[in-house]
Amino acid sequence: MPPSDTAPPSVVTTATFDVPDMDCASCVARIRGRLTALDGVLGVDGSPISRTLSVEMDGARVTDRRVRDEVERLGYAARIHTGRSPANATSGVWRGGVARIAYASMALFVVAGLARWTGYDPRIAAPLARAATLSDLLFVVAALVGGWNFFPRGVAAARALALDMNFLMTVAIIGAVAVGETMEAAAIAFLFALSELLERYAVDRARGSVEALMELSPDRARRIDAAGEEEWVEIEALVVGDEVAVRPGDRVPADGIVVAGRSAIDESPITGEPLSADKSVGDRVHSGTINREGWLRVRVERLAADSTLARIIRLVQDAEGRKTHTEQFVARFARVYTPIVTLAAALVVAIPVLLGAPFEPWFVRGLTLLVIACPCALVISTPVAVVSGITAAARNGVLIKGGRYLEALGEVKVFAFDKTGTLTHGRLAVERVEFSDGVEPEAAQRLLRAAAALERRSEHPLARAIAEHCGAMGLRADTLPPVADFRSVPGRGAEGRVDGRLVRIGAPEWLEVDPPGEPEVGRTVVAARAVDDASGSRRETVWFTLADRPREGAAAALDALRAGGVVHTVMLTGDGEGPARAVAARVGVDEVRARMMPEDKVRALEELERIHGPVAMVGDGVNDAPALAASSVGIVMGAMGSDASLETADLALMGDDLSRLAYARRMSGLARRVIRQNIAAAIVVKALLVLAVPFGWVPLVAAVIVGDVGVSLGVTVNALRLAAVRDGR
Numbered sequence: 001m002p003p004s005d006t007a008p009p010s011v012v013t014t015a016t017f018d019v020p021d022m023d024c025a026s027c028v029a030r031i032r033g034r035l036t037a038l039d040g041v042l043g044v045d046g047s048p049i050s051r052t053l054s055v056e057m058d059g060a061r062v063t064d065r066r067v068r069d070e071v072e073r074l075g076y077a078a079r080i081h082t083g084r085s086p087a088n089a090t091s092g093v094w095r096g097g098v099a100r101i102a103y104a105s106m107a108l109f110v111v112a113g114l115a116r117w118t119g120y121d122p123r124i125a126a127p128l129a130r131a132a133t134l135s136d137l138l139f140v141v142a143a144l145v146g147g148w149n150f151f152p153r154g155v156a157a158a159r160a161l162a163l164d165m166n167f168l169m170t171v172a173i174i175g176a177v178a179v180g181e182t183m184e185a186a187a188i189a190f191l192f193a194l195s196e197l198l199e200r201y202a203v204d205r206a207r208g209s210v211e212a213l214m215e216l217s218p219d220r221a222r223r224i225d226a227a228g229e230e231e232w233v234e235i236e237a238l239v240v241g242d243e244v245a246v247r248p249g250d251r252v253p254a255d256g257i258v259v260a261g262r263s264a265i266d267e268s269p270i271t272g273e274p275l276s277a278d279k280s281v282g283d284r285v286h287s288g289t290i291n292r293e294g295w296l297r298v299r300v301e302r303l304a305a306d307s308t309l310a311r312i313i314r315l316v317q318d319a320e321g322r323k324t325h326t327e328q329f330v331a332r333f334a335r336v337y338t339p340i341v342t343l344a345a346a347l348v349v350a351i352p353v354l355l356g357a358p359f360e361p362w363f364v365r366g367l368t369l370l371v372i373a374c375p376c377a378l379v380i381s382t383p384v385a386v387v388s389g390i391t392a393a394a395r396n397g398v399l400i401k402g403g404r405y406l407e408a409l410g411e412v413k414v415f416a417f418d419k420t421g422t423l424t425h426g427r428l429a430v431e432r433v434e435f436s437d438g439v440e441p442e443a444a445q446r447l448l449r450a451a452a453a454l455e456r457r458s459e460h461p462l463a464r465a466i467a468e469h470c471g472a473m474g475l476r477a478d479t480l481p482p483v484a485d486f487r488s489v490p491g492r493g494a495e496g497r498v499d500g501r502l503v504r505i506g507a508p509e510w511l512e513v514d515p516p517g518e519p520e521v522g523r524t525v526v527a528a529r530a531v532d533d534a535s536g537s538r539r540e541t542v543w544f545t546l547a548d549r550p551r552e553g554a555a556a557a558l559d560a561l562r563a564g565g566v567v568h569t570v571m572l573t574g575d576g577e578g579p580a581r582a583v584a585a586r587v588g589v590d591e592v593r594a595r596m597m598p599e600d601k602v603r604a605l606e607e608l609e610r611i612h613g614p615v616a617m618v619g620d621g622v623n624d625a626p627a628l629a630a631s632s633v634g635i636v637m638g639a640m641g642s643d644a645s646l647e648t649a650d651l652a653l654m655g656d657d658l659s660r661l662a663y664a665r666r667m668s669g670l671a672r673r674v675i676r677q678n679i680a681a682a683i684v685v686k687a688l689l690v691l692a693v694p695f696g697w698v699p700l701v702a703a704v705i706v707g708d709v710g711v712s713l714g715v716t717v718n719a720l721r722l723a724a725v726r727d728g729r
């Protein structure tokens with residue numbers, strides 16, 4: 001770039017690369033180190049599990065190409081990530097480059113072994129008389145082929161003075177050849193290649209369900225053109241407002257609204273609940289769900305990249321990047337462990353040799369220790385469990401936004417619940433509308449219109465029910481008066497200026513009016529009146545009495561939680577004491593706190609946390625965001641239908657099924673166990689090997705197979721158990 005006075009304006013972009021060989025944490029660390037040194041690279045984030053690298057950079061100073069070249073210089077092939085899952089996922093592992101190398105090396109190893117064996121057989125013909133040397137040669141070739149993948153990385157690591165697995169393996173193989181152990185060298189190389197292959201397969205299995213999620217969304221849609229004809233288009237080509245036809249058996253290609261037809265939609269791919277939902281004109285449908293019977297015409301409401309499914313996939317992928325406390329601990333441990341064992345390796349060679357012992361066997365022991373010094377297996381033990389757990393949960397309708405929450409939920413002994421929309425359906429219905437005494441019919445109409453106008457602007461489930469009811473009473477939306485200065489007051493209601501008067505709708509206490517008659521069990525009463533009434537005497541008020549039903553599965557879901565070790569359940573509600581107690585008795589919560597403002601809920605959670613330790617809060621994400629944020633694990637339900645709630649929660653139930661909570665907690669408990677087992681196993685195996693090496697009990701091959709790749713494979717397979725956690729029905 002020619003020098004100039006004015007720097008070009010910066011263009012910050014993020015490029016994602018697939019780096020198939022970047023399969024351990026030290027690889028990621030080294031690539032990150034190299035890239036951050038590049039001018040224009042602002043941030044680097046890599047995952048050894050999905051083997052992707054995302055690089056935030058200033059496009060004016062550095063290009064994708066330059067970044068890619070730099071990665072390749074370290075010995076890793078890299079290509080721009082295409083967004084779709086790599087074609088060689090799971091099934092392709094056995095056919096990929098790593099596989100070919102392993103097979104070729106194995107074949108050569110067998111041939112070399114045969115050659116050596118025949119070399120000792122006197123009956124073999126003259127040309128093979130010198131087969132012992134030939135076999136040595138073949139073993140060396142087998143070693144070279146087996147090491148093909150990691151030699152360049154080993155050399156690059158050596159130049160960077162990084163003691164990673166590639167470097168250690170390279171040294172071990174060269175060392176073994178140097179001391180004449182050609183068979184040993186070949187065995188190390190090919191077994192390492194083979195184990196790497198197995199490990200890759202297992203890791204792919206662990207994250208396989210993310211790809212399965214991606215496959216839920218169809219590639220193409222039947223778009224209906226202006227003439228009413230259907231044409232196939234890529235889903236990326238759909239724009240908001242397009243209409244698509246969804247035939248029976250089709251997957252819904254986009255998030256949208258039904259504009260014609262009716263059908264049963266199987267939403268289980270997203271919610272994990274095996275129930276069909278009936279959809280007709282005006283209902284929302286979601287990309288990835290399956291049309292069971294009817295023909296539907298759907299108006300696209302969201303681009304493919306913004307669909308609920310796309311957001312789930314992104315959140316699951318991002319979840320891996322959020323490091324858990326355990327991972328941070330392991331990373332700190334590895335930073336101490338590797339240098340210590342490396343030092344031990346040097347001492348194991350130096351001390352005996354200085355004391356006059358033969359060089360060769362001690363040198364081999366030193367190499368063996370170097371192999372065990374590789375921290376990869378240890379470092380991968382937690383994330384592989386996290387990824388496996390999170391993806392399995394996503395397949396079952398539970399979205400967990402990070403390993404931290406996966407770990408935390410298993411610890412939670414107290415669950416707090418919001419009432420409306422959580423323990424109850426939140427599908428409220430207005431049962432009665434009453435007016436205070438002496439209200440003229442005309443004033444009553446005015447009041448009703450004002451109430452309807454206010455509630456049409458509010459998101460609250462009560463508001464929706466009231467607005468709907470007023471509509472059914474014949475108040476057409478387009479005839480409602482305009483509202484100025486609209487304001488929704490959390491925990492109280494809403495207010496605004498209608499026809500020049502300040503009208504409030506909400507909790508009777510807030511309006512300073514007494515409800516008509518006694519409070520009824522299972523009913524919520526909402527009042528509306530003009531509050532700027534200077535005279536204040538007449539208090540013309542309208543009363544809405546609403547009924548809500550507890551969710552059918554709520555009691556069973558709470559029992560399941562208790563069976564799983566939850567010791568206390570609490571209902572926190574903004575509603576009055578009466579309706580709160582009625583619902584509590586039906587679903588069986590241990591404690592009820594009613595008439596709680598959002599900030600009261602936050603305080604209650606803090607108090608529960610002081611008494612019982614971590615608390616999970618379950619809400620619908622509509623008006624309980626502060627409480628969700630204040631809890632240790634904030635859980636929303638019904639996230640499929642709501643835009644906001646996915647973002648506000650740590651964990652989301654895509655559907656409405658409270659039994660998912662017990663499933664998620666069980667999954668979380670198992671994940672914690674798997675993580676602990678993995679870390680313990682990795683440390684114990686490595687420690688035993690480290691102690692046994694100086695006695696000469698550990699062949700180099702065993703160190704490779706058991707101490708490094710074997711442990712990685714073991715922890716990965718252990719993590720796969722998470723996918724098998726039953727969903728509890």
Ligand SMILES: Nc1ncnc2c1ncn2[C@@H]1O[C@H](COP(=O)(O)OP(=O)(O)OP(=O)(O)O)[C@@H](O)[C@H]1O
Binds near residue numbers: 419460490525574
């Ligand atoms: N838009 C609204 N219209 C009418 N009343 C409202 C509105 N918003 C709040 N209120 C009143 O405020 C009270 C508390 O509301 P809040 O949203 O805190 O709790 P809730 O939805 O009733 O129950 P939960 O806390 O269990 O979700 C409601 O019971 C109702 O009386």
Ligand SMILES: [Zn+2]
Binds near residue numbers: 025026374376
């Ligand atoms: Zn490694």
